[in-house]
């Protein structure tokens with residue numbers, strides 16, 4: 001989610017300044033207000049969303065430029081994004097799930113369907129080439145959503161996903177890999193995983209990795225590690241899934257999301273969405 005608490009931000013900024021004496025700051029790629037989420041295309045461009053805009057932005061990390069790739073009709077703001085097929089993306093716009101196709105000469109957008117009963121859709125994970133998992137931060141559950149037909153139903157619901165605090169946000173970041181769903185709960189400061197079957201239904205218990213560090217969205221590194229944007233904690237952290245303890249990689253103010261480069265020149269580069277734009281830093285492989 002976007003950076004939300006001014007007081008927390010000021011306190012965090014102070015700690016970020018202290019931290020930066022020890023931790024490297026990620027470098028700004030482009031300035032882009034309140035980046036909410038991002039996805040890296042196979043051609044190296046980064047697609048970025050903003051919860052206050054229907055524009056899907058495209059960022060060239062080499063030229064360090066940004067522009068609007070396409071406007072999603074009927075949306076007032078965009079959040080989670082993921083690639084379902086080569087250069088075809090599912091994007092959350094309000095209660096709607098859009099399909100954005102970059103395979104032609106100009107990008108095409110289609111509203112697949114609205115999840116009418118949704119409260120606050122935020123994170124999105126790709127389960128397979130036709131299904132996404134959509135996290136409802138307001139209701140504290142996860143829908144499986146067919147990006148062709150728009151058929152959807154609740155796949156996951158757990159107390160670790162429920163909202164808490166004055167802003168009704170619970171489950172926030174979500175990603176899927178190799179039979180496991182990884183997710184954060186932003187105001188519970190927690191990070192979890194749950195094994196799932198091919199339909200996204202849990203096949204085992206939820207494991208909680210921590211309950212003392214804010215997490216927004218996350219991404220998988222090429223080195224098998226998981227990276228989590230910590231939003232109000234102004235950083236990106238790395239976690240070895242086998243160990244489960246976070247270590248800070250870089251400081252970034254209001255970090256919301258991340259994704260890795262897909263080219264030979266940037267495969268060890270993590271791109272980070274944040275309140276002041278898109279940032280990057282190199283990770284150790």
Ligand SMILES: *[C@@H]1O[C@H](CO)[C@@H](O)[C@H](O)[C@H]1NC(C)=O
Pocket residue numbers: 085128129130
């Ligand atoms: C999607 O995945 C299924 C199952 O792995 C596969 O059979 C199918 O060919 C894939 N479709 C496309 C368009 O890649």
